[in-house]
Amino acid sequence: MQKIKYRNLLDSLEQSSYRNRTQTLCCFSAQKGVFYNNNLMVVGRAVNDWNGEFQLDNIQAELLLEKLFPSSSPPNCPLEWVESSWGSSDGYNTKKSAFWRVIRELSLNVNKLDPHDRWAARLVWSNLYKIAPSSGGNPSDSLSGCQFDACNNLLKAEIEEFQPKCIVFLTGINWFDGFLSENIALKATSGTKWVDASGVLNLNGLASKVVIAKHPQGKPESELLNEIIETLVEA
Secondary structure: OHHHHHHHHHHHHHOOOOOOOOOOEEEOOOEEOOOOOOOEEEEEEEOOOOOOEEOHHHOOHHHHHHHHOOOOOOOOOOOHHHHHOOOOOOOOOHHHOHHHHHHHHHHHHHOOOOOOOOOHHHEEEEEEEOEEEOOOOOOOHHHHHHHHHHHHHHHHHHHHHHOOOEEEEEOOHHHHOOOOOOOEEEEEOOOOOOEEEEEEEEEOOEEEEEEEEOOOOOOOHHHHHHHHHHHHHHO
């Protein structure tokens, strides 16, 4: 189902009114850890640099889909790079990312793990918007608008397949606004500074706890984390 929805995303974007047809874009699909246990799915805003580069003037959808959804399972955990680059002095260091630091603590808490356990391998990581500039940075308002409907449908397909008990959106309510609106009743949280809203998502018989929190960058991480965990308990 995800592959079908992703093909719809690529087709709709190719046929859209997005003007920068020669801009190099990259495409992202949800990543599931090898020890995923249906406990936790974490969703960000958009990928910041990724594989699968293309331009709308020369899009080869089938080749992109083969990379995103290979016919055989990968030999390694798709999220192994998050753990192996933790504290790395060569290349990207995930330990320096507030986003990944908060996710690590979330996974350790929700999955009741020891600090040395495979925390990334036990979660699903996705993003609201799957297409972003290859050079880095978030998609523009125009690029976001052209892919919103297809990304919303793709997010639903991901949740249906992964069936997470808890979904934490580290996006802020401003980015999340409009997503999953037909399947979720959100309520603003009281007494919280870093959690914007919470609720229960009902999708084809699946009920998932949902927390919408602000993006961790520049935030007091321990306060943000505690608010998320407390909200999950109360949801």
